[in-house]
Amino acid sequence: xxxxxxxxxxxxxxxxxxxxxxxxxxxxxxxxxxxxxxxxxxxxxxxxxxxxxxxxxxxxxxxxxxxxxxxxxxxxxxxxxxxxxxxxxxxxxxxxxxxxxxxxxxxxxxxxxxxxxxxxxxxxxxxxxxxxxxxxxxxxxxxxxxxxxx
Numbered sequence: 252x253x254x255x256x257x258x259x260x261x262x263x264x265x266x267x268x269x270x271x272x273x274x275x276x277x278x279x280x281x282x283x284x285x286x287x288x289x290x291x292x293x294x295x296x297x298x299x300x301x302x303x304x305x306x307x308x309x310x311x312x313x314x315x316x317x318x319x320x321x322x323x324x325x326x327x328x329x330x331x332x333x334x335x336x337x338x339x340x341x342x343x344x345x346x347x348x349x350x351x352x353x354x355x356x357x358x359x360x361x362x363x364x365x366x367x368x369x370x371x372x373x374x375x376x377x378x379x380x381x382x383x384x385x386x387x388x389x390x391x392x393x394x395x396x397x398x399x400x401x
Contacts, residue, residue: 278391279386286338291332311363343392346385353378
């Protein structure tokens with residue numbers, strides 16, 4: 252039974268590597284950058300060392316401090332999973348969803364903490380860059396689908 256599980260794991264890893272080897276370097280770079288951003292933002296300021304800024308921002312919509320802290324943990328886990336999805340997904344709709352999510356986050360910050368837009372490396376500069384990477388990924392996926400085998 253153990254050997255069967257290990258064997259299935261290696262098959263899954265092999266399929267993932269095959270999938271990644273068929274991607275353009277541009278698409279792989281977009282996937283890696285987007286995945287890293289979401290995984291890092293989910294892990295470091297939410298799970299590893301809960302950021303006061305995260306608590307303050309979410310505190311605008313959740314009135315109880317303990318609930319805010321609990322929600323931040325769940326959001327962090329969701330961001331990590333979304334980062335993995337961006338890295339491995341074959342569908343362009345995932346990148347469109349990323350753009351919509353980033354716009355939503357920009358609007359949330361604009362509504363509750365507009366002063367954040369004056370800080371260095373603020374949500375506007377980061378999110379616009381991530382949206383641009385998503386658009387490049389969408390274009391690359393479309394180019395890849397339009398290729399016909401010779």
